[in-house]
Every structure is written in C-alpha cells, then in structure tokens.
Amino acid sequence: MIPDASLAALSDTFFSVSIALYSLAVVAFAAQLAFGRRPVRTPELVGAGAAPDRPVAEPEQGRRWGLAALALTALGAGAHAAVLVTRGLATDRLPWGNMYEFATATVLVAVVAYVVLAVRSPGLRHIGLFVLAPVVLSLVLIGLYLYAEAGPLVAALRSSWLAVHVTTAILGFGIFFVSGIASLLYLVRSRYESRVAGGEAANDAGLLSRLPDATALDRVAHRTAVFGFPIWTFAVIAGAIWAESAWGRFWGWDPKETWAFIAWVIYAAYLHARTTAGWRGRPAAWVNVVGLVVMIFNLLYVNMVSTGLHSYGGVN
Amino acid sequence: MTVSAPPREAAAPPPPARPSLGARAAARLLREWRRLTAMRTAIVLLFLLALAAVPGSLLPQRSLSANNVTLYFREHPDLAPVLDRLYLFDVFSSPWFAAVYLLLFVSLIGCVLPRAMEHARAVRAAPPAAPRHLLRLPDAGELTTPLPAGTALDVVEEELRVRRYRVVRREGELSAEKGHLKETGNLLFHLSLVALLLGLAGGKLWGYEGSILVTEGQGFCNSFQQYDTYSSGALVDSGDLAPLCVDLSEFRAEYEPDLTASSFTADISYGPPGEEGRATTIGVNDPLRVDGERVYVTGHGFSPTFSVTRPGGTAITDVSVPFLPADQTTMASEGALKLPDLGTGSDDQLALEGFFAPTGVVQGGVLTSVDPRPLAPQVAVVVYEGYLGLDSGIPQSVYSLDAAQIDRGRLTEAGAANLSVGESLTLDDGTTVTFTGYREFAAMQYSHDPGQGWVLGAAIALLLGLLGMLLLRRERVFARVTPRPGDGGTVLTVASLTRGSGENGLRFAALSDDLTGALAARTANGPEVSPRDP
Numbered sequence: 002m003i004p005d006a007s008l009a010a011l012s013d014t015f016f017s018v019s020i021a022l023y024s025l026a027v028v029a030f031a032a033q034l035a036f037g038r039r040p041v042r043t044p045e046l047v048g049a050g051a052a053p054d055r056p057v058a059e060p061e062q063g064r065r066w067g068l069a070a071l072a073l074t075a076l077g078a079g080a081h082a083a084v085l086v087t088r089g090l091a092t093d094r095l096p097w098g099n100m101y102e103f104a105t106a107t108v109l110v111a112v113v114a115y116v117v118l119a120v121r122s123p124g125l126r127h128i129g130l131f132v133l134a135p136v137v138l139s140l141v142l143i144g145l146y147l148y149a150e151a152g153p154l155v156a157a158l159r160s161s162w163l164a165v166h167v168t169t170a171i172l173g174f175g176i177f178f179v180s181g182i183a184s185l186l187y188l189v190r191s192r193y194e195s196r197v198a199g200g201e202a203a204n205d206a207g208l209l210s211r212l213p214d215a216t217a218l219d220r221v222a223h224r225t226a227v228f229g230f231p232i233w234t235f236a237v238i239a240g241a242i243w244a245e246s247a248w249g250r251f252w253g254w255d256p257k258e259t260w261a262f263i264a265w266v267i268y269a270a271y272l273h274a275r276t277t278a279g280w281r282g283r284p285a286a287w288v289n290v291v292g293l294v295v296m297i298f299n300l301l302y303v304n305m306v307s308t309g310l311h312s313y314g315g316v317n
Numbered sequence: 318m319t320v321s322a323p324p325r326e327a328a329a330p331p332p333p334a335r336p337s338l339g340a341r342a343a344a345r346l347l348r349e350w351r352r353l354t355a356m357r358t359a360i361v362l363l364f365l366l367a368l369a370a371v372p373g374s375l376l377p378q379r380s381l382s383a384n385n386v387t388l389y390f391r392e393h394p395d396l397a398p399v400l401d402r403l404y405l406f407d408v409f410s411s412p413w414f415a416a417v418y419l420l421l422f423v424s425l426i427g428c429v430l431p432r433a434m435e436h437a438r439a440v441r442a443a444p445p446a447a448p449r450h451l452l453r454l455p456d457a458g459e460l461t462t463p464l465p466a467g468t469a470l471d472v473v474e475e476e477l478r479v480r481r482y483r484v485v486r487r488e489g490e491l492s493a494e495k496g497h498l499k500e501t502g503n504l505l506f507h508l509s510l511v512a513l514l515l516g517l518a519g520g521k522l523w524g525y526e527g528s529i530l531v532t533e534g535q536g537f538c539n540s541f542q543q544y545d546t547y548s549s550g551a552l553v554d555s556g557d558l559a560p561l562c563v564d565l566s567e568f569r570a571e572y573e574p575d576l577t578a579s580s581f582t583a584d585i586s587y588g589p590p591g592e593e594g595r596a597t598t599i600g601v602n603d604p605l606r607v608d609g610e611r612v613y614v615t616g617h618g619f620s621p622t623f624s625v626t627r628p629g630g631t632a633i634t635d636v637s638v639p640f641l642p643a644d645q646t647t648m649a650s651e652g653a654l655k656l657p658d659l660g661t662g663s664d665d666q667l668a669l670e671g672f673f674a675p676t677g678v679v680q681g682g683v684l685t686s687v688d689p690r691p692l693a694p695q696v697a698v699v700v701y702e703g704y705l706g707l708d709s710g711i712p713q714s715v716y717s718l719d720a721a722q723i724d725r726g727r728l729t730e731a732g733a734a735n736l737s738v739g740e741s742l743t744l745d746d747g748t749t750v751t752f753t754g755y756r757e758f759a760a761m762q763y764s765h766d767p768g769q770g771w772v773l774g775a776a777i778a779l780l781l782g783l784l785g786m787l788l789l790r791r792e793r794v795f796a797r798v799t800p801r802p803g804d805g806g807t808v809l810t811v812a813s814l815t816r817g818s819g820e821n822g823l824r825f826a827a828l829s830d831d832l833t834g835a836l837a838a839r840t841a842n843g844p845e846v847s848p849r850d851p
C-alpha cells in the first residue's frame with residue numbers, strides 16, 4: 002500500500018512537538034531543582050556530621066515546578082505516542098518497522114516508565130532532569146540521523162512475530178534505559194554521600210543534595226531491571242522463534258543476536274551482583290551501566306555499521 | 318578483590334539436637350563460603366562469556382559468511398592467519414568459548430544441585446523455629462493486648478492462615494512461612510539453562526543443513542551430494558537422511574509500488590522419492606515442516622534460458638542456469654552457462670558469461686537493470702569457444718568461467734551482444750545463440766535440527782522459572798508471646814523476614830495493623846470465643 006502522505010507529515014509534526022514539550026519539561030525540572038532548595042540546616046546538625054537526609058518538606062515553589070515538569074512530560078509523552086500512532090495509520094502497520102520508529106518507541110517507553118515511577122513515588126520526581134535531558138538528546142539525534150520516510154515493510158518483517166518480538170524488545174530496552182540512568186545517578190550520589198559522611202560539608206545548594214538518596218536510587222535501578230529482565234528474556238526467545246521460521250535456524254550468532262545475548266548475560270550478572278557480597282553497591286551499579294551501553298551499542302553499531310540479517314534499519 | 322564477610326542470615330535458627338555449636342558454626346561457614354565463592358565465580362564467568370562473544374560479532378565468522386572471511390584474509394594477509402589460529406573466525410565453535418561456558422555450567426550445576434536437594438527438604442519440613450532475638454530482624458515490632466498469651470497466638474495464627482501461610486505452633490511462639498515457589502522458580506530457571514545447553518549441543522551433533530538453488534520445473538532430494546553447500550553435525554550419518562524430495566513448480570515475487578519486496582512464495586510439491594508429491598506453497602516466514610524436517614525459501618533470482626545451434630545442426634534448446642543477483646533492489650544478476658558437450662573434441666566447447674536484467678535499459682551500449690520485476694528481460698552475453706578445463710581436476714564455480722582458461726588463451730571470445738527475448742547472436746563459425754526467455758529460481762534451504770523442540774521447551778521453562786524467582790517472595794513470620802507483668806495481659810513480638818523484592822516494610826506495617834485490629838476485635842468479643850483460655 003502507498004503510505005498516506007498527510008498522516009506521515011502529521012507524525013513528523015508530532016515528533017517536533019514532543020521534543021518541544023520535553024524541552025520545556027527539562028527547563029521546569031531544572032527550575033524544580035533550583036528553587037526546591039531545602040531551608041538551610043541548623044549548624045548543630047552539620048556539626049554533628051549528619052549524613053544527608055532526605056528532603057523533609059519541599060518548598061512550595063519547587064513542588065509546583067516539579068508538578069509542572071511532570072505535566073509537561075506527560076503532555077510530551079502524549080505527542081510522542083501520537084508520532085507512532087499516526088505513522089502506524091499512515092503505513093497501515095505496526096509503527097516499528099525501521100530503526101527510526103524502533104528508537105522513537107523505545108524512548109517513549111523510557112518516558113512512560115519514568116512517569117509511572119514519579120507518580121508512584123514523588124521522591125523520584127527529582128531525577129526528572131536526568132531522565133528527560135537524555136530523552137531530548139536521544140530524540141534530536143534520532144530525528145537527525147535515523148529518520149526514515151514512512152514506507153511499507155519488507156517481506157521478511159511481515160509476520161505476527163514483529164508484534165511479539167519487537168514490541169517486547171522495545172519495552173525491555175525502554176525500561177533498561179531508566180534503570181541504567183538510575184544506576185548512573187546512584188554512582189554519582191553515593192560518592193557524594195560518602196564524601197559527606199567523610200566529613201566534607203554538605204552543599205545544600207548543590208544538585209547532588211537534591212537527588213534522592215543513594216539507597217532509593219539503587220532500589221529503583223534494581224527493581225526496574227528486575228522488571229525489564231524477564232521482558233528482555235522473552236524478547237530474545239521470541240526473536241529466536243521468529244528466526245527459526247524466517248531464517249531457517251533459531252540461533253545463528255548473527256551480530257544482533259550476539260549482542261542481545263551479551264546484554265542478557267550482563268543483566269544476569271547485574272542481578273547476581275546485587276545479591277553477592279563484594280559486588281553490592283557500586284560494582285553492581287557499574288554492571289547495570291555497562292548493560293545499557295551494550296543495549297545502545299547493539300542498536301546503533303549493529304544496525305549501522307555491521308551487516309547482518311537484522312539490517313532492516315532503513316538507514317543507509 | 319577484598320573478601321567481605323558473608324552476610325548473616327538472621328533467619329536460620331539453631332536446629333535442636335545437633336552436634337556441638339563449634340562444629341555447626343564451622344560447617345555453616347564453610348557452606349556459606351562455598352556458596353559465595355561460587356556465586357562470585359559465576360559472575361566472573363558470566364562476564365567472561367559476554368566478553369568472549371564480542372569478537373564473534375566484530376570479526377567475520379565462517380559460520381555466517383565464509384566469503385567475508387576470505388575477503389578479510391585478502392585485506393589483512395598478515396593479521397588474518399594469526400587471528401585464525403586463535404579461532405577468531407570460528408568464535409562460537411572455538412575451544413576457548415566452549416571452555417568458558419562449560420566452566421560456567423559446571424559452576425552452575427555444582428551450585429544448584431545441592432540447593433535443589435536442600436529445597437526439596439525445606440518444602441517438606443516445618444517452618445524453622447523463631448530466632449531468639451526477634452526484634453533484630455529487619456521488620457519487627459511489639460504489640461500489647463489484654464488477651465491471655467494462648468489466645469493472642471490463636472489470633473495471629475488465624476490471621477496468617479487466612480494469608481495462606483503454613484504455621485507451626487511451638488512453646489509460646491509461632492513460625493509461619495510461605496513462598497517456596499520462589500526458590501522453585503530459581504531452581505527451574507538454572508536447571509533450564511542446563512537443559513537448553515544440552516538441547517543446543519544435541520542439535521549441533523545430530524543436525525544438518527543444506528542449501529541449493531532450484532529453478533522452476535526442477536527439484537532436489539535430501540542428500541548431501543545434491544546440495545550446493547551443506548554443513549552437518551559430527552554424529553550425522555550421511556546415508557541416513559530423511560527421504561524427502563521437493564520440486565519447485567512456480568516462484569512468485571511481489572512488490573509494493575515503491576518496489577519494496579512484499580512477498581516471496583514458492584509453489585512446491587514434496588514427498589518421498591519416486592512418489593507423487595503433495596502440493597503446497599511456502600514463503601518467507603512460512604517454511605515447509607514435515608516430521609521435524611524444514612524447507613525454506615531463502616532467496617530468489619532468474620535463470621535465463623538459451624538455445625544454441627551449431628552449424629552442423631547439433632542443437633541444445635532451452636538450457637537455463639541460475640544467474641546470481643548482484644543487486645537485490647534491481648535484481649541485476651550475473652552468471653555463466655557452460656556447454657562442454659556440444660562438439661566432438663575437447664576444444665569444441667562453448668560457454669557464455671553474462672549479465673541478466675529483469676527490466677533492462679541499454680545506455681551507451683551498456684545494459685543495466687532498473688526494476689526487480691521481469692518487465693523487459695535482457696541479457697548481455699560474451700560467448701567463448703575453446704576448452705573449459707572442467708576435467709582438469711580443479712573445482713570450478715558453476716556461476717562463472719575459469720578466468721585462468723581465458724588468460725591462457727584456451728578459451729577465446731567469439732562474440733558479444735545485448736539480447737532481448739527471442740534475439741540471437743550469430744558467431745563467425747555460424748553458431749547461433751538465442752536468448753529464449755527466463756525461469757525463476759528459488760534459493761532453498763533444508764534444515765534438520767532434532768534439538769530445537771527441546772531447546773524451545775527449556776526456554777519456556779527458563780522464562781517461567783525466571784518469573785517465579787523474580788516476582789514471588791518467600792516470607793517468614795515469627796511471633797512470640799510473653800506475659801505482661803501484673804495484669805494477665807500479653808506482649809506479642811512479631812517479626813518477618815522476606816526474601817525477594819518489594820516494599821517489605823509497608824507489607825509488615827499492614828500485617829501489624831491487621832493483627833492489632835484482630836486482637837482488639839477479639840478483646841471486645843470477650844472470652845466466650847476463646848474456649849481454650851477460660
């Protein structure tokens with residue numbers, strides 16, 4: 002079928018709109034951190050060398066900025082979802098048939114995962130800046146370098162396994178994205194906390210003091226990874242089942258398969274590390290970060306540089 | 318690496334009537350130490366496995382494309398042999414890759430089997446006795462109630478049974494447990510990994526794969542002699558392949574308006590040799606499956622057909638040969654037709670090398686293809702006469718002429734032309750070569766992998782185990798009652814120990830609230846509902 006040009010153009014407009022809304026959300030999140038400063042602590046507490054406590058009551062102004070930022074993020078996510086819906090309608094197929102669409106959908110999952118977390122535990126709203134800034138950056142890069150015209154699917158992708166395999170891969174990837182960012186923030190924040198515990202004066206005005214405490218970040222990272230891991234496992238298995246009917250073997254160490262396997266093994270190592278003495282804390286968090294790097298590498302390098310059976314990227 | 322002390326599992330209470338405290342502690346430490354070292358080894362081995370897979374994706378692999386490996390050898394003549402000696406072009410079948418995963422699996426089995434036996438015992442055993450210092454558990458609290466001790470424990474027991482805990486009462490205390498399924502899931506997951514590896518290994522040993530180009534009107538039977546290329550496991554008996562023949566009657570490629578390929582289908586008939594075949598259609602994502610054997614269409618192309626007439630009258634009509642697509646978007650294809658048996662002498666052979674365009678356009682004498690569909694097929698051919706060298710003992714590609722024979726002057730060019738269907742080229746000696754049309758061919762792959770059903774089963778079990786292990790919780794709740802001095806009331810100490818993710822503190826708070834409520838309700842109802850404590 003011939004793609005509907007006006008719907009395809011609408012989809013591109015929504016793409017710009019969502020970037021604009023997310024950028025506003027980034028500004029609002031930054032304002033939340035700037036204005037959400039805690040009242041200066043009493044000297045006795047600092048003198049006692051107290052570890053940084055969680056923000057007791059956030060000043061009203063900061064809280065309002067935080068809510069505005071969250072609302073902008075949600076609006077942006079609406080526009081972001083519309084990018085995919087209109088693409089799907091324009092081409093009359095699932096809107097993840099090439100790298101542009103796949104990457105766009107993955108970023109949407111990451112945003113939605115963050116919004117769900119932030120709604121459920123308000124303490125996590127403070128990491129919004131660090132989620133939304135990479136989101137905006139990713140979308141800009143996707144728009145610049147991965148963009149592909151709306152078009153029909155190649156024969157090999159016309160299978161119901163596209164819905165199963167690619168959808169779960171997107172879900173898993175998006176969730177790992179949030180998990181990896183939480184681990185990165187954990188690494189930064191836990192260093193700050195040990196500096197403070199080591200007697201250095203806490204900088205109440207600094208960004209780091211505004212982050213959720215390290216334990217909370219570590220827990221979010223772990224719980225999102227625990228959520229993402231079975232989904233990713235399922236995506237890999239579904240991919241193998243699809244490969245069996247499309248390519249004649251369920252596993253052939255095609256570059257994409259190899260890197261999916263590497264990512265899987267690294268996330269398994271992360272889950273182990275979290276429960277193993279000597280690996281808990283910072284080493285485990287690094288493993289999670291490496292996992293995210295591998296996922297991103299798998300998306301970019303394997304589609305754009307190496308050639309394999311998965312080269313349906315639509316990027317030349 | 319620093320070795321930190323094993324985390325103290327506060328739960329395990331000293332089981333009654335066992336050897337001395339020192340021996341028990343030593344045995345326990347040893348066990349804990351073993352488990353920790355094994356887990357650490359497992360993490361390191363997992364990393365090694367991930368690392369070991371990396372070169373397999375960065376360097377060309379023989380299993381994926383022998384051609385790319387040859388190219389790499391040509392581009393890096395010094396480096397390539399060194400890499401090859403390190404198995405870097407066969408990473409996934411290399412001894413060192415195998416060493417890593419075998420070590421990992423030994424570690425895994427060594428760790429999981431004892432755990433499985435322990436688990437089997439734990440499932441049947443009663444929940445362990447309450448630890449001495451309940452208030453040291455991560456979630457613990459004290460409640461007071463005017464109820465007598467026994468009644469208070471009754472209330473706790475009821476509340477826990479409603480929540481489907483298994484409960485045992487002991488002297489003035491109570492232990493409850495639920496969620497053995499979490500550990501079962503963990504074991505299922507790890508054992509499935511082993512099963513999956515066995516399935517993979519079996520498939521590699523007893524499986525095989527052959528590929529062949531089949532032109533419309535032709536077919537093949539499942540035997541290694543017939544395949545263009547094949548690979549087979551070490552334990553495959555080549556005389557014992559499933560007797561299955563496949564004939565291709567028609568191949569169809571369909572395209573979207575923007576020339577994206579939308580479907581490839583092949584009408585085939587299949588069955589045992591010598592029997593009337595059953596007709597079916599296979600295509601991309603839709604292979605033939607019979608009794609565990611699979612036949613795929615993996616590609617397609619064109620086989621131009623030619624008729625050749627010698628001046629003496631010898632003629633060959635409608636010979637065709639597959640031309641390999643050089644460009645998938647326009648299906649411009651290249652190939653060669655060799656006719657060694659036209660004349661009487663060994664120098665009387667004829668061959669043509671050519672270029673096929675399904676929709677041809679000639680510009681400045683050069684033929685190119687502009688469309689993958691056969692709308693205006695044309696060929697550009699160069700005809701050679703002389704000696705092909707087919708019986709020289711050196712194997713030749715079916716798809717091109719031996720350039721050495723041309724260089725040596727044994728094969729000489731006798732004519733060249735661009736031809737549309739029906740057009741002929743007449744050579745100086747009177748031989749005519751006519752381009753009579755084309756047939757389509759399908760690239761087919763025959764696969765036999767007896768392990769794959771087993772692998773699928775293991776993968777499903779693995780996923781179920783994973784879900785159980787990650788989503789379920791094993792919860793233990795302990796309670797102890799002590800009389801409140803003076804008034805006949807009771808102090809109830811409750812604690813819980815949970816393994817697994819989740820908001821344990823919140824859940825424990827909810828349990829405490831419910832217990833407080835239940836105790837209050839029982840107090841209000843008076844002693845008549847608790848006949849055990851008159």
Ligand code: HEM
Nearest residue numbers: 269272273276355356359421424425426428429503510786
């Ligand atoms: C192919 C290699 C392996 C993979 C992919 C794997 C995967 C996993 C995963 C994903 C978990 C869940 C962690 C969690 O509960 O959050 C786990 C738990 C566990 N694994 Fe493995 N594992 C592997 C090898 C091993 C080996 C070799 C051992 C034994 C030394 C082992 C022992 C354990 C134990 C004891 C747990 C439970 C941790 C706990 O619940 O505290 N695993 N494994």
